[in-house]
Amino acid sequence: MQLIIGNKNYSSWSLRAWLLLSHHKIPFEEVRIPLDQEDTHARLTRYSDAGKVPVLLDGELTIWDSLAICEYVSENYLEGRGWPAEVGARAEARSCSAEMHSGFQQVRGQLPMNCRATARHVAGNAALEKEIARVDRIWSNCRQTHVSRGPWLFGQFSIADCMFAPVVSRFSTYGIKMSPEAAQYMECVLDDEHMREWLRQARAESEILDAEEVGA
Numbered sequence: 001m002q003l004i005i006g007n008k009n010y011s012s013w014s015l016r017a018w019l020l021l022s023h024h025k026i027p028f029e030e031v032r033i034p035l036d037q038e039d040t041h042a043r044l045t046r047y048s049d050a051g052k053v054p055v056l057l058d059g060e061l062t063i064w065d066s067l068a069i070c071e072y073v074s075e076n077y078l079e080g081r082g083w084p085a086e087v088g089a090r091a092e093a094r095s096c097s098a099e100m101h102s103g104f105q106q107v108r109g110q111l112p113m114n115c116r117a118t119a120r121h122v123a124g125n126a127a128l129e130k131e132i133a134r135v136d137r138i139w140s141n142c143r144q145t146h147v148s149r150g151p152w153l154f155g156q157f158s159i160a161d162c163m164f165a166p167v168v169s170r171f172s173t174y175g176i177k178m179s180p181e182a183a184q185y186m187e188c189v190l191d192d193e194h195m196r197e198w199l200r201q202a203r204a205e206s207e208i209l210d211a212e213e214v215g216a
């Protein structure tokens with residue numbers, strides 16, 4: 001398989017698919033296309049008409065959306081182990097993932113993922129605070145419910161953790177204060193060997209995208 005991704009420092013959607021494949025040690029070739037360059041659109045549309053990353057190529061098949069890629073990998077390579085085994089937990093994990101995938105516009109807009117940046121401060125507004133509080137409730141509720149099964153949102157690592165990994169990176173960059181349970185979950189994600197490898201490679205990148213460099 002080939003996984004087309006953007007800059008590791010900035011491409012939050014790319015991280016999701018990359019983390020699932022890496023966590024499960026599924027072999028793939030990585031193709032990195034730096035975003036916001038003159039040739040970015042032309043390079044991206046060679047792989048998918050949507051012109052976005054991530055894109056997964058598996059033989060004749062092209063999958064061009066992070067959640068769809070995670071679903072495909074789970075079905076085709078993990079016998080469904082991308083999601084929790086229990087039907088109720090699986091439905092909740094899908095709800096969390098879909099909520100993340102289609103929402104949190106303030107978090108996305110005001111706190112862009114910028115892996116190598118630390119101690120950035122953003123003033124934020126009430127709409128952002130509301131979304132941060134919602135993320136905190138999702139993480140802490142999941143942890144309270146599944147704490148006996150492991151350190152991830154649903155105990156064992158799942159696609160829900162992939163979907164929220166970029167949010168963990170954002171909150172870490174901007175020093176967002178979280179409840180003790182949510183903060184503990186963030187530590188688990190940031191301490192994961194594959195997440196640390198992504199962050200290491202992000203720090204090694206040289207491109208700087210001014211629009212993504214926010215906060216002081």
Ligand SMILES: N[C@@H](CCC(=O)N[C@@H](CS)C(=O)NCC(=O)O)C(=O)O
Nearest residue numbers: 011012013052053054064065066067
């Ligand atoms: N729904 C898509 C969204 C992907 C997306 O917006 N990717 C951004 C970067 S993280 C992108 O490719 N931007 C390139 C561009 O718009 O030129 C997914 O989940 O994969």
